[in-house]
Amino acid sequence: MSLSRDKLYEFLQEKALSDTAIEEETPLFSSSLIDSFALVDLILFIEQSCGVKIAPFDVNLDNFDSVAKILQFVESRANPSSTSS
């Protein structure tokens, strides 16, 4: 199972509080474009799409505050060795 970029954009656009077009680096939660309720939905969406369970310490805006960060985070969970530092 995986998370497609198109599905992610579609999900986020539906949760956005305004019609602002969401770009790759658009701040989502820190800009209040999307509220904290939707962060729960986003994480569940990722867990269900990817078949993973996200650890409590991973729930932070560094991982979820933009499309780029979300995709990077998902990629790191799918291939842990590729992004380990």
Added chain:
Amino acid sequence: MPTAHKQPGIAIVGFPRSGTTLLRRLLDAHPQIDAPGETYLLSSCARFLETRRVVDGVQVGALSGVSMLGVEEQEILGRLRRLVTEIRGARAAMIGKRRWVEKTAIDAFHLDAIAKVFGDELQFVAMIRHGADVCMSTQEWCAQAESYPRELHRYVQQYLQPLVAFAHAWVDSIASLERFRERRGDAVHLVRYEELVTEPTSVLRELFEFLGESWDDEIVARGLDPQKIDGFGDWKAYERVSIDANSVGRWRTLSQGTLRQLGEILNPTLERLGYEPLNTSGSDDPAETLRRYQLGLLARSAMAAKKRDE
């Protein structure tokens, strides 16, 4: 040229947070219509008629009490009606206007009593808005006011979750409004908030036609003049300086669990009114519910951490 309505009074009714204040400000921009902040006159009349059932089904209250002294009910209702129409007529005349509007948020809960007092003396404008948006906005409104209106308090006493309480109140209020429209027919004009904010000119033209008043192209601009503050209003009453649809569809941001819960209450009414129902699909698996709760705590913590860092 529209035909002028013979009665000067207009009542805007709608569940709180349905856009009635915006509409009031727009009507107030008409050169012949006085639509100030909330006076509570209509709902006060309605409360005057309240009764309490006691032994053997006897209804005790002002009307039955005074009628036992030989004063006819119609006499009392007429005096109440004149009290309001004279106060409001005088105020409208004072500022050089011919007609007046009453708009108080809680009037929608007293439609039958208001109709009993005012009969055909008022033209009614009923405002509706998507129930889930109304519930969200009502929750914010009550938090801001640090209180619940008495008309909503009984729902809050019955249902532990405020959004659920407001959903039940909205459903009941709409049912009451539908019955009222059926009885009053042509005397009630329906305005949808979503249409008002997306197509204000056509909605207002139609409304002024119903009221028998003329239209001019400057009404919207005058109605949103931030300097014109006139009477009671809630915290958002004078915040709006332009018409936009930013508040339409906020309910989509509610969590799936809340949407499911509210949808079960709101959907039959939403569908009857032609609004999009809430998505009630999804799991009600206890494990997912618990996971959602856990993530809710983590999400709030993450948001707070971000704020601290800023």
